[in-house]
Each structure stands twice: as structure tokens, then as C-alpha cells.
Amino acid sequence: MKRLRSTPLRLSVILIAVFTLFMTAGLGIAYVVMRDALGADVALRAEQVMQDLRAIPEPAERLERATEIVVASELRSLLLRLELNGETVASVRPLPEGLIDAEDTGLPEPLADSYLVRHTDLAPGQLMVAVGRDSIAELNETFVAILGFALLPALLLTSAIGIVVVRRTSTRVEAIRRTLHALAGGELEARVGAPHPDTDLGDISRDLDRMAEAQEAATGALRQIGADIAHDLKTPIQRVAVRLERLGETELTDDARGLLDQTRDETSQIIATFESLLQIAQLEGGQGRDGFSAIDLAALVRDMAEIYEAAAEDAGVRLTCTIIEPLPVIGDRHLLSRLIANLVENALRHAPGTDIHLSLAARTLSVRDGGAGIPPEQRAKVLRRLVRLEASRSTLGSGLGLALAKAVADVHGAKLDLDDAAPGLVVTVVFPA
Numbered sequence: 450m451k452r453l454r455s456t457p458l459r460l461s462v463i464l465i466a467v468f469t470l471f472m473t474a475g476l477g478i479a480y481v482v483m484r485d486a487l488g489a490d491v492a493l494r495a496e497q498v499m500q501d502l503r504a505i506p507e508p509a510e511r512l513e514r515a516t517e518i519v520v521a522s523e524l525r526s527l528l529l530r531l532e533l534n535g536e537t538v539a540s541v542r543p544l545p546e547g548l549i550d551a552e553d554t555g556l557p558e559p560l561a562d563s564y565l566v567r568h569t570d571l572a573p574g575q576l577m578v579a580v581g582r583d584s585i586a587e588l589n590e591t592f593v594a595i596l597g598f599a600l601l602p603a604l605l606l607t608s609a610i611g612i613v614v615v616r617r618t619s620t621r622v623e624a625i626r627r628t629l630h631a632l633a634g635g636e637l638e639a640r641v642g643a644p645h646p647d648t649d650l651g652d653i654s655r656d657l658d659r660m661a662e663a664q665e666a667a668t669g670a671l672r673q674i675g676a677d678i679a680h681d682l683k684t685p686i687q688r689v690a691v692r693l694e695r696l697g698e699t700e701l702t703d704d705a706r707g708l709l710d711q712t713r714d715e716t717s718q719i720i721a722t723f724e725s726l727l728q729i730a731q732l733e734g735g736q737g738r739d740g741f742s743a744i745d746l747a748a749l750v751r752d753m754a755e756i757y758e759a760a761a762e763d764a765g766v767r768l769t770c771t772i773i774e775p776l777p778v779i780g781d782r783h784l785l786s787r788l789i790a791n792l793v794e795n796a797l798r799h800a801p802g803t804d805i806h807l808s809l810a811a812r813t814l815s816v817r818d819g820g821a822g823i824p825p826e827q828r829a830k831v832l833r834r835l836v837r838l839e840a841s842r843s844t845l846g847s848g849l850g851l852a853l854a855k856a857v858a859d860v861h862g863a864k865l866d867l868d869d870a871a872p873g874l875v876v877t878v879v880f881p882a
């Protein structure tokens with residue numbers, strides 16, 4: 450189906466169809482014109498012989514002239530029969546079997562096609578002239594040969610060339626399409642790839658790769674600015690946090706202590722945000738594999754379920770956990786704990802009052818809740834940094850939890866997806882085999 454939409458294929462089919470149409474039409478016209486000319490020649494010949502013999506009144510002389518004419522003609526190309534009072538006087542040149550046996554003056558079937566037969570009255574007697582149509586039969590053979598040895602191979606050859614061209618171009622078009630699709634989906638490192646042939650499609654591939662290169666560099670620079678700002682602001686804010694801590698140790702009025710507590714909460718939120726931003730930047734920059742070791746993901750999931758059991762109980766919901774078998778993976782225990790924690794905290798925060806289910810089966814970790822879920826068109830968006838949906842504006846958070854979870858999954862070569870749990874959200878993380 451996809452192939453049928455390919456422009457080169459359509460062009461090839463149209464070109465081959467036009468070529469075939471014109472060739473067959475040209476050959477057909479040439480054939481008809483030549484066949485008519487040859488037919489006219491044959492008729493003229495018969496007419497000439499009849500005129501020649503009609504002009505001779507004497508039967509004996511006529512027979513002599515008829516013999517002369519036949520002898521001078523090519524073998525079998527001319528047959529004559531003279532009749533007098535209904536009886537055959539002479540068949541000049543032995544007629545083919547069928548012709549002698551024929552009762553009437555017409556020729557039997559197979560021969561009727563091969564000869565043009567004319568009858569004429571002589572004074573006295575009758576004459577039958579049969580002129581061979583060999584030349585027309587030869588013309589037919591010639592045209593069949595042209596069709597078989599020229600037109601058919603030409604058609605096969607052009608079709609073969611067409612198929613090769615279509616294959617080549619559709620492979621490149623497919624590569625360009627795939628790259629565009631990947632780039633649109635946020636895979637900024639996607640490229641059509643060299644070699645770029647010296648064709649228009651090659652130029653487009655090269656330009657597309659250059660554009661992707663520029664876009665990746667620009668995005669990288671932006672990320673770097675974000676990370677730099679977070680890095681530069683983190684230390685002064687941490688100092689503020691330490692001073693607030695010291696302030697808390699002094700004598701304060703109740704009002705002042707209330708304000709201090711609020712300020713401390715907000716500073717720790719700011720510090721958490723900066724830490725997450727920096728961690729995501731580090732993971733996206735390819736760091737994060739330093740802490741990799743062989744761990745059992747099943748044990749880790751079980752530990753996290755235990756840790757969050759109390760929080761779930763406080764929130765009045767049940768947290769269940771299904772684990773089929775141990776799952777050894779190479780990864781960072783701390784990062785993977787953070788991933789699970791972010792997902793469970795999201796369920797607690799964004800799907801309040803619904804049970805949470807953690808499971809690990811067939812290399813897939815999933816966290817499911819029974820809340821409002823995330824509409825399909827928002828699912829890619831919430832994986833980006835600092836994105837929070839309208840419905841969550843009133844809840845705590847900075848919109849970094851899912852971005853960090855995705856960065857952790859990526860660094861482990863795992864694939865994180867958001868799906869509908871009907872009702873609720875299910876986040877799956879599939880670990881590579």
C-alpha cells in the first residue's frame with residue numbers, strides 16, 4: 450500500500466504505460482498501412498493477369514500465354530484455371546491438392562486465406578486467377594517478430610530499470626521519513642545518515658541532517674544554560690537554608706516561627722528542584738553510569754513498596770505489589786529507587802484516594818493507580834521538564850518527577866511509557882533483555 454503512494458513508482462508506471470501505448474499504436478498503424486498496400490498489390494496483379502488473358506480471343510494462344518505468365522511467376526504465387534463450356538481445359542501449374550478437388554470455383558478453407566481468387570468470363574470460356582498472399586503472411590511474421598524480439602524485451606528492460614529506481618528512491622524516502630518522524634518525536638540524535646548520493650533526495654537528506662545537527666546543538670546549549678543556572682543558584686540557596694536552620698535555633702515569636710517554617714519548606718522545595726534539574730542534565734549528558742552494578746530489581750521494587758506502605762496508609766489507600774520472579778539488571782540502585790519513588794509519589798499526589806499497584810513481570814516494571822489518568826495527547830508533554838497539567842496546579846511539585854524518571858529509564862536503556870489504566874494511569878518501564 451505504501452509502495453503504491455510512492456511518486457517514483459507512479460511515474461514509472463505512467464511512463465511505461467505511455468511508452469507501451471505509443472509503441473503498440475505506432476506498430477499497429479504501420480501494420481495496417483503495409484497490409485493494405487500489399488493487399489492492393491495482390492489485387493492489382495490478379496487484375497493485370499485477367500486483362501492480359503481477356504485480350505487474347507484464341508483459346509490455344511490464351512493457354513500458351515497463361516503458361517508463360519505462370520512460369521515467369523514465383524513458384525505457387527500464381528495459379529490459373531481455364532474453363533470452356535463448364536469443363537476445365539487447363540490448370541496451369543499443378544494446383545494444390547485441395548484446389549483440384551474443389552467442386553466449385555471457390556477455394557477450400559485453408560487455401561482461401563492464402564490466395565486472392567478472382568473469376569472472369571472470357572469469350573469463350575471462363576478464367577479463375579488465384580494470387581498468393583505470401584507477402585501478407587510474411588508481413589504478419591515480421592510484426593510478430595518485432596513484438597517478440599523488440600517490444601517485449603524493451604518493456605521488460607524498462608520495467609526492471611523502473612523497479613530498481615523505485616526501490617532505491619523509496620529506501621531513501623523511507624529513511625528521510627523515519628528520521629523526520631524520530632526528530633518530531635524528540636529523538637534529536639536521529640539522522641538520515643551518509644552516504645548522501647548526488648541526487649535531489651541526497652541533497653534533501655544532507656540538509657535534513659544539517660538541520661538536525663543545528664537543532665541538537667541549540668537544544669544542548671539551552672540545556673546547558675538551565676543546568677548552569679541551577680548549579681550557580683544552588684550554593685547560595687543552600688547557604689540560605691543553613692542560615693534559616695540557625696535562625697530556627699534562636700528565640701522566636703510564634704508568628705516569626707510560622708514564617709520561618711514556611712520559608713524553610715520553600716527553600717527545600719527550591720533546592721529539590723535544582724537538584725532534579727541538575728540530575729536530569731547529568732543523565733542526559735551521558736553521566737550516571739558510574740554507579741552501575743548488578744542488582745536485583747525485584748528486591749528493589751519490594752523494598753520501595755515497603756517504604757511507601759506507611760505513606761499510602763496515611764493517605765487512606767492500599768499499596769499492593771506483585772512480583773513474579775527476581776530480575777537481575779545492571780543499573781544504579783539509587784537512580785532506580787528515585788524512579789520508583791517518583792512514580793509512586795505521583796500516584797499518591799495526582800490520583801488521591803485510589804489504590805496503587807506496583808508490579809514486576811517479564812522485564813516490565815509498572816506502577817498503576819485508579820485516578821483521572823493523563824489524556825493521550827498530553828502524555829509526551831508531561832515527560833518534559835517543568836511541565837505540570839492544569840489539574841495539578843494546586844498540588845505541590847515542580848513538574849520534574851516524570852522527566853527524571855524518563856532520564857533514569859533512558860540511561861538504563863529501558864523504555865518508559867504512559868498508558869491508560871481505565872481508569873487511572875499506568876506507567877510501564879520495559880528493561881532490555
Ligand SMILES: Nc1ncnc2c1ncn2[C@@H]1O[C@H](COP(=O)(O)OP(=O)(O)OP(=O)(O)O)[C@@H](O)[C@H]1O
Binds near residue numbers: 798799821836838846
Ligand atoms: N499518576 C498520575 N495521575 C494523573 N496525572 C499525573 C500522574 N502522574 C503525573 N501526572 C501529571 O503529570 C504532571 C507531571 O508529573 P511530574 O511527576 O513530572 O511532576 P509533578 O508530580 O507535578 O512534580 P514533581 O514530581 O516534580 O514533584 C503532573 O503535574 C500531573 O499533572
Ligand SMILES: [Mg+2]
Binds near residue numbers: 791794795846849851
Ligand atoms: Mg511527580
